[in-house]
Amino acid sequence: MNVMTLQEIAAQSGVAFGTSGARGLVADMTPALCHAYTTAFLLAVAPKATHVVLGHDLRPSSPAIAAACAAAARDQGLTVVYAGALPTPALALYGAQTGAPTIVVTGSHIPFDRNGIKFYREDGEISKADEQAMLGYLVGLPKNLQPAPLPAPLAAVQQAYVDRYVNFFGAQALEGMTVAVYEHSSVGRDVLREILEGLGAEVLPLDRSDEFVPIDTEAVRHEDVERALEWAAVHDFDAVVSTDGDADRPLIGDETGEWLRGDVVGILCAQYLQAQAVVTPVSSNTALERSQVFGQVLRTRIGSPYVIAGMEGALAQGAGLVVGYEANGGFLLGSQVLRNGQRLGPLPTRDAVLPIVALLCAAKERGLKVSELGYKLPKRFTASDRLQNVATQASQALIARLKHDTALLGQLLAPHSGPLEALDETDGLRAFFASGDIVHLRPSGNAPELRCYAESSSALNARKLCDSCLLRVLQVAG
Structure with a gap:
């Protein structure tokens, strides 16, 4: 067995920590490498653990990776609580309830040839400091590792997730509503339906797929935009909902089939919960501040670990009910919520179910259509997309060049938006123009x-800004 730091192993393999968890090509995520990552996590972050919760998404490569993680846990003397294919937040919730670290094998929305592993302490996602501790740990790369088959999943993990929402909102919370569920290949498709039906809704399942569909809730594919509009023309529903691959980011459409932006979903969910403090990355809609609804707003770098750190800081200062969300719609609850005598405990990791149910309840309780929920928000609109197969080094080089050439920056990002007024370098390069337009470039x-x-x-200008900027960037890169 070769012994080296996880940092050295990561550098050799190309599997590395990203915005959330370790990610890499499936071909590089060998059983030995996944064993090493898991060992480093258990020894550096959860050395006192006696058992670990383990689950995965529906990617074909995920069960084999999970089996390697299970082998590493058993080699450290831990009992493995295998939950099967379940949403990331469902697994993290059960780990928190049972006082156990959690490992989730998922690539979320990233391309099909890639996968990843997310790690959770018993109190939530690992921090960037935890990642550094793991990278510095000495671990071995076992040779000829042949992990044992995974056991039957423990049904109690899924039930705990269903109970969380049905008990809090009530069995009649969505009675009389029809909710379409775009099932595609999301690991949350069955449990989401069970929760919605448990709340009294009639569920209309749509387009279940046995092949993996890479749904990115922050950059919805054109075919999914068209598909939702076609569904609305054929079916009578109050909303159409879905999630990304590991079901920690929601995708919510109104009765017309129009998908809501995730950062608007975050504002509406925070309003429904009556949050006092809201933490969100710099890329989220500035309607948050302009609405003047919340006592405190904190902006962070992009990625749930940074949002969680901001939430922890707000809680330490006694901010009251603290929530967080990302532009992709993933919602984080930092404080307990009391409503009608029921308690919803904190879940400081991204969740798709809470914003879905909160918006549906808000519409029903206020007698509004889902399309009408945001009518009082300031008229600010966002759009996002990405250029794929762009090396991180090339993206970083472009951003470094633009920082030192503001004339080129204006021409490339928004040549028709007036003079550049300010730059925010919190995460990537975010440019504010005299017209009020904002354009932000960032390597994934x-x-x-x-x-x-x-x-x-x-909305039209936001989309034009995004699309035209990427087109100009592509021409420069080419």
Whole structure:
């Protein structure tokens, strides 16, 4: 067995920590490498653990990776609580309830030839400091590792996730509503249906797929935009909902089949919960501040670990009910919520179910259509997309060049938006223009992609800003 630091192993393999968890090519995620990552996690972050919760998404490569993680846990003397294919937040919730670390094998929305592993302490996602501790740990790469088959999954893990929402919102919370569920290949498709039906909704399942569909809730594919509009023309529903691959990011459409932006979903969910403090990355819609609803707003770098760190800081300062969300719609609950005598405990990891149910309940309780929920929000609109197969080094080089050449920056990002007024370098390069337009370039932390985020006073202009910026960037890169 070769012994070296996880940092050295990561450098040799190309499997590395990104925005959330370790990600890499499936071909590089060998049983030995996954064994090493798991060993480093258990020894560096959870040395006192006696058991570990383990689950995965529906990617074909995920069960084999999970089996290697299970082998590493058993080699450290831990009992493996195998939950099977379940949403990431369902697994993290059960780990928190049972005082156990959790390992989730998932590539979320990234390309099909890639996968990943997310690690959770018993109190939530690992931090960037935890990642550094893991990278510095000495671990071995076992030779000829042949992991044992995974056991039957423990049904109690899924039941705990269902109970969380049905008990809090109530069995009649969505009675009389019809909710379409775009099932595709999401690991949450069955449990989401069970929760919605448990809340009294009639569920209309749509387009279940046996092949993996890479749904990115922050950059919805054109075919999914068209598909939802076609469904609305054929079916009578109050909303259409879905999630990304590991079901920690929601995709919510109104009764017309129009998908809501994730950062608007975050604001509406925070309002419904009556949050006092909201933490979100710099890429989220500025309607959050402009609404003047929340007592405290904190902006962070992109990625749930940074949002969680911001939430922890707000809680330490006694901020009251603290929530967080990302532009992809993933919602984090930092405080307990009391409602009608029921308690919803904190879940400081991204979740798709809470914002879905909260918006549906808000519409029903207020007698509104889902399309009408955001009518009082300031008229700010966002759009986002990405260029795929762009090396991270190339993206970083472009951003470094633009920082030192503001004339080129204006021409490349938004030549018709007036003079550049300010730059925010919190994460990538975010440019504010005199017209009120905002354009933001950032290398993805999970895949070789360059992401663009745009914000403007109209949805059409936000989309034009994003698309035209990426087209110009592609021409420069070419």
